[in-house]
Amino acid sequence: MTNSGSLPARLIRLLHAVEDGILILLLTAMLLLGVTQILLRNVFDSGLLWAGPLLRVMLLWVGLLGAMVASRYDKHIGIDVLSRLAGEKWRPWLRIATDLFAGLVCVIVAFYAGRFVLDEFTYATPGFAGIPAWMLEIVIPLAFGVIALRYLISSGMQLQRGLKGSIRV
Amino acid sequence: MSALAGLGLLLLALLGAPLFAVIVAGAMLGFLRQDIDLSVIGIEIYRLAEMPVLLAIPMFTLAGYILGESQAPRRLVRISNLLLGWLPGGLAIVALAACALFTAFTGASGVTIVALGALLYPALKQAGYPEKFNLGLITTAGSLGLLFAPSLPLILYAVVAQQMTLERPVNIDDLFIAGILPGILMVVLLSVWSGWKHRHSWKRQANFQSWREAKAAVMDAAWEIPLPFLVLGGIYGGYIAVSEAAALTAFYVLVVEVFIRREIPLGRLPGLMREAMIMVGGIIIILGVSLASTNYMIDAEIPTRVFETIREHIDSRLAFLILLNIFLLGLGMMLDIFSAIVIMIPLILPIAMGYGIDPLHLGIIFLANMQLGYFTPPVGMNLFIASYRFEKPVWDIYKSTLPFFFILLAAVLIITYWPALSLALL
Numbered sequence: 139m140t141n142s143g144s145l146p147a148r149l150i151r152l153l154h155a156v157e158d159g160i161l162i163l164l165l166t167a168m169l170l171l172g173v174t175q176i177l178l179r180n181v182f183d184s185g186l187l188w189a190g191p192l193l194r195v196m197l198l199w200v201g202l203l204g205a206m207v208a209s210r211y212d213k214h215i216g217i218d219v220l221s222r223l224a225g226e227k228w229r230p231w232l233r234i235a236t237d238l239f240a241g242l243v244c245v246i247v248a249f250y251a252g253r254f255v256l257d258e259f260t261y262a263t264p265g266f267a268g269i270p271a272w273m274l275e276i277v278i279p280l281a282f283g284v285i286a287l288r289y290l291i292s293s294g295m296q297l298q299r300g301l302k303g304s305i306r307v
Numbered sequence: 308m309s310a311l312a313g314l315g316l317l318l319l320a321l322l323g324a325p326l327f328a329v330i331v332a333g334a335m336l337g338f339l340r341q342d343i344d345l346s347v348i349g350i351e352i353y354r355l356a357e358m359p360v361l362l363a364i365p366m367f368t369l370a371g372y373i374l375g376e377s378q379a380p381r382r383l384v385r386i387s388n389l390l391l392g393w394l395p396g397g398l399a400i401v402a403l404a405a406c407a408l409f410t411a412f413t414g415a416s417g418v419t420i421v422a423l424g425a426l427l428y429p430a431l432k433q434a435g436y437p438e439k440f441n442l443g444l445i446t447t448a449g450s451l452g453l454l455f456a457p458s459l460p461l462i463l464y465a466v467v468a469q470q471m472t473l474e475r476p477v478n479i480d481d482l483f484i485a486g487i488l489p490g491i492l493m494v495v496l497l498s499v500w501s502g503w504k505h506r507h508s509w510k511r512q513a514n515f516q517s518w519r520e521a522k523a524a525v526m527d528a529a530w531e532i533p534l535p536f537l538v539l540g541g542i543y544g545g546y547i548a549v550s551e552a553a554a555l556t557a558f559y560v561l562v563v564e565v566f567i568r569r570e571i572p573l574g575r576l577p578g579l580m581r582e583a584m585i586m587v588g589g590i591i592i593i594l595g596v597s598l599a600s601t602n603y604m605i606d607a608e609i610p611t612r613v614f615e616t617i618r619e620h621i622d623s624r625l626a627f628l629i630l631l632n633i634f635l636l637g638l639g640m641m642l643d644i645f646s647a648i649v650i651m652i653p654l655i656l657p658i659a660m661g662y663g664i665d666p667l668h669l670g671i672i673f674l675a676n677m678q679l680g681y682f683t684p685p686v687g688m689n690l691f692i693a694s695y696r697f698e699k700p701v702w703d704i705y706k707s708t709l710p711f712f713f714i715l716l717a718a719v720l721i722i723t724y725w726p727a728l729s730l731a732l733l
């Protein structure tokens with residue numbers, strides 16, 4: 139992208155490290171909590187009341203963070219039949235269109251999910267174990283926002299290259 | 308207008324737009340038409356946090372990535388060889404059985420071909436099997452076993468079916484049992500064919516190596532052998548739920564391969580976790596947005612209307628099943644198994660039930676059909692993984708899988724038209 143020492147490049151690397159870090163920490167915590175819960179129930183005949191809901195929310199977070207990272211590597215599931223047939227010349231332009239579409243859709247989802255979370259904040263909807271619901275839900279607008287940015291930037295960069303006539307796939 | 312929008316979305320999907328974006332766009336258009344505030348999308352996606360069984364997805368996927376990176380596949384092949392290597396076509400059958408077991412326990416994410424194919428492909432060659440046969444066998448075996456518990460597609464089907472209010476809810480444990488005989492049928496048919504094809508070259512070479520080799524192979528895999536028993540025993544013994552079994556599997560595998568055997572350096576673990584979660588994220592986000600689109604579809608009574616339309620033309624169950632098979636084969640060519648389940652099951656399941664098809668049987672039909680999709684062009688995932696892994700053109704891989712395709716197609720037809728095969732053990 140940009141040269142590796144510049145400020146934007148460093149910021150992007152930092153963002154990636156934060157994403158990866160949270161994802162890996164959450165997954166590890168999920169794993170440990172899940173196993174602890176099994177042990178507590180089967181061996182000690184007890185259990186943590188909040189572990190169930192917490193694990194389910196962590197699944198949501200891990201899934202959406204995973205989706206954020208997937209968009210970083212362009213690894214989202216797609217069908218991609220026609221663009222394979224489209225040939226070298228058209229493919230970059232198709233990518234601009236599909237990335238732009240995905241970006242705009244994600245912007246809309248992020249906006250409305252954000253409004254939903256804001257409502258929950260305003261009405262102070264309870265989540266579980268004293269955690270307000272909005273804190274658990276905030277990952278939805280966040281993830282869609284980041285994914286939207288990634289697709290929009292990707293399509294913008296492709297467009298820039300396309301207009302310069304230097305597109306090569 | 309709405310037909311036009313639908314066509315536009317379909318076109319975007321075919322052009323390679325991410326599926327989750329296409330689905331959520333469709334759901335939003337639907338909600339707009341019904342004057343429902345789009346904030347509902349956020350609420351629907353949050354329902355992901357209300358399904359405990361989904362924990363199985365990241366956990367089994369992680370276990371698969373860890374096992375695939377360790378030496379466990381080598382040990383699995385060694386043990387399978389001990390048990391099955393003496394049969395005609397022995398090594399081919401070893402390959403089928405080992406792949407089926409591996410896939411069942413690691414989801415069906417394409418790890419199998421990479422992990423086991425890399426091992427079996429040269430071994431088969433060395434044992435004198437022809438190249439084309441080996442390529443076809445490995446590529447086909449890569450998706451074998453997804454009818455066996457506790458594979459992720461089975462779990463996901465049950466999750467999606469449970470979202471719909473059915474007279475007879477789909478229970479995961481029942482679905483696991485329903486998959487046993489159809490899964491065995493597939494393995495047996497492929498094994499018999501492999502044995503028959505190579506009956507002349509059967510040299511009785513490595514019938515039973517020696518008790519020493521047997522003991523060594525068992526000792527070698529001593530840490531991995533308890534795993535299937537632990538997981539299936541735990542589930543059927545009523546000690547743990549499926550999601551907990553998945554957490555246990557991931558934990559056990561991580562401790563054994565990273566800390567006890569030290570086959571994966573600790574520093575590699577974060578990278579592996581990230582790779583696994585990219586795969587998981589792709590599935591979870593599609594599932595999340597599908598919850599919204601499913602809700603819209605049910606509200607708008609789309610399955611009922613489609614059913615009534617089909618009913619006008621097709622009144623017999625048999626005719627419907629034939630149509631279903633053809634449709635699913637086409638679907639399997641375009642969609643991967645996870646997207647296909649979350650997108651199509653909410654539509655197909657009520658229709659199939661209208662024709663009196665058992666939801667468990669439908670699940671097995673659906674997944675068996677989709678299994679073929681892994682290696683049918685143009686987008687069969689395993690074709691590309693095999694092509695990349697073995698450095699062969701996709702076209703060669705495709706040709707090599709053709710005989711295997713017809714055998715599995717026969718299996719799919721038997722599974723479809725003989726419901727007792729799926730339901731007998733229940």
